Amino acid sequence: MTDGVAERSRPRDRILETAQDMFHKHGIKGVGVDAITEAAGTNKMTLYRHFESKDELIIECLRATAAKASRIWDEFEAQHPGDKLAQLHAWVHKASEMLSADCRGCDMANAAVELSETDHPARRVIKELKEAQREKLVALCRDAGIGQAELLADTLSLLLEGARVSMQSVGSEGPSAQFVRMAESLIASFRAR
Amino acid sequence: MTDGVAERSRPRDRILETAQDMFHKHGIKGVGVDAITEAAGTNKMTLYRHFESKDELIIECLRATAAKASRIWDEFEAQHPGDKLAQLHAWVHKASEMLSADCRGCDMANAAVELSETDHPARRVIKELKEAQREKLVALCRDAGIGQAELLADTLSLLLEGARVSMQSVGSEGPSAQFVRMAESLIASFRAR
DNA sequence: TCTGGAAGTTACAGACCGGTAACACCCTAG
DNA sequence: CTAGGGTGTTACCGGTCTGTAACTTCCAGA
Numbered sequence: 001m002t003d004g005v006a007e008r009s010r011p012r013d014r015i016l017e018t019a020q021d022m023f024h025k026h027g028i029k030g031v032g033v034d035a036i037t038e039a040a041g042t043n044k045m046t047l048y049r050h051f052e053s054k055d056e057l058i059i060e061c062l063r064a065t066a067a068k069a070s071r072i073w074d075e076f077e078a079q080h081p082g083d084k085l086a087q088l089h090a091w092v093h094k095a096s097e098m099l100s101a102d103c104r105g106c107d108m109a110n111a112a113v114e115l116s117e118t119d120h121p122a123r124r125v126i127k128e129l130k131e132a133q134r135e136k137l138v139a140l141c142r143d144a145g146i147g148q149a150e151l152l153a154d155t156l157s158l159l160l161e162g163a164r165v166s167m168q169s170v171g172s173e174g175p176s177a178q179f180v181r182m183a184e185s186l187i188a189s190f191r192a193r
Numbered sequence: 194m195t196d197g198v199a200e201r202s203r204p205r206d207r208i209l210e211t212a213q214d215m216f217h218k219h220g221i222k223g224v225g226v227d228a229i230t231e232a233a234g235t236n237k238m239t240l241y242r243h244f245e246s247k248d249e250l251i252i253e254c255l256r257a258t259a260a261k262a263s264r265i266w267d268e269f270e271a272q273h274p275g276d277k278l279a280q281l282h283a284w285v286h287k288a289s290e291m292l293s294a295d296c297r298g299c300d301m302a303n304a305a306v307e308l309s310e311t312d313h314p315a316r317r318v319i320k321e322l323k324e325a326q327r328e329k330l331v332a333l334c335r336d337a338g339i340g341q342a343e344l345l346a347d348t349l350s351l352l353l354e355g356a357r358v359s360m361q362s363v364g365s366e367g368p369s370a371q372f373v374r375m376a377e378s379l380i381a382s383f384r385a386r
Numbered sequence: 387t388c389t390g391g392a393a394g395t396t397a398c399a400g401a402c403c404g405g406t407a408a409c410a411c412c413c414t415a416g
Numbered sequence: 417c418t419a420g421g422g423t424g425t426t427a428c429c430g431g432t433c434t435g436t437a438a439c440t441t442c443c444a445g446a
Contacts, residue, residue, distance in 0.1 A: 162355030
């Protein structure tokens, strides 16, 4: 009984995609490898032929998620070629879209919360990927002609990160409902300097 | 071999305090009841005589944590009686203090991330406690004479929530390092309106 | 001193976890 | 047609988890 994800692609790809989805929905510690392989229409042995451990699978999932996010940035560039300020507004808009009612937040941040062991191999990967995303946002702000680009980028980052975690504790009617308004007025005030 | 927490208080109190500490440090799913009772200098049977399940213990821990946070607000009032604006700045200062290097974030937010089951009994408690905290911050902003009190309170909430989760993924040198600066200039700009 | 309840101890049930071994199968490249 | 690699199947290992049963020990209050 294969589910929606289990198209006739290669087992490794099905496992990776299914694991991303299940880790996102149920958390990393909330889903076992048996459940992943079953949902992917395969079995545990095949998983362990392609990934040396569950931790490795977690890391690959995080990298894949980051790669998907990176593709969204390419869309911003395609939709507003050269117009960095428009791309920044597109970022705000896209971010607010992802704050839908059943939002489960950022996979990397959630993983950092769940994997509390300070020496967990996924932690350095999370840090690397998050730092890369931060650099991209800083560059976008800078190229959009904003003076204190780092400060704006960091503020927007914290607002989004906070909105995603707030949604999970108080729901979509909480503080996160005002995210767009906060972000837009922030950008306006930074531009006015 | 009793540890630091295991003073000669009653077992229930020791369990509650130890569980708070261990849930905070290692996460809810990262610590079992056996480990809690051992660290509390007691045993599993005693735990289950005082708490009907691990879920009940989790909920009691969250309530206790919220009660501790509430006591900090009393300190603000004691330190700056009647001066709500000073209390708001004290809130910012206290929040930044808690963003120390090994910060593990907000217990309620972390629990919401870990307990992904939508019908988990702790989720409604988390929502209630978080909404109460939000109301307190809104009231503080309003009493400090700020016009758009709800918006400021929600923005500060998201910034703090974001800072706490950001610390866990990128560390204390990330965006959260600018939290005080962001919060203070936010308050200033709201007061200028 | 006696007694009753709280707490400690040991053992266990039943489920799930990550990970592995041994073997059967199928499908494609040569 | 055949050989071999990728895949599926079943069973298993040792460990951990929440939760319970049955029993013993301790201690405070009458």
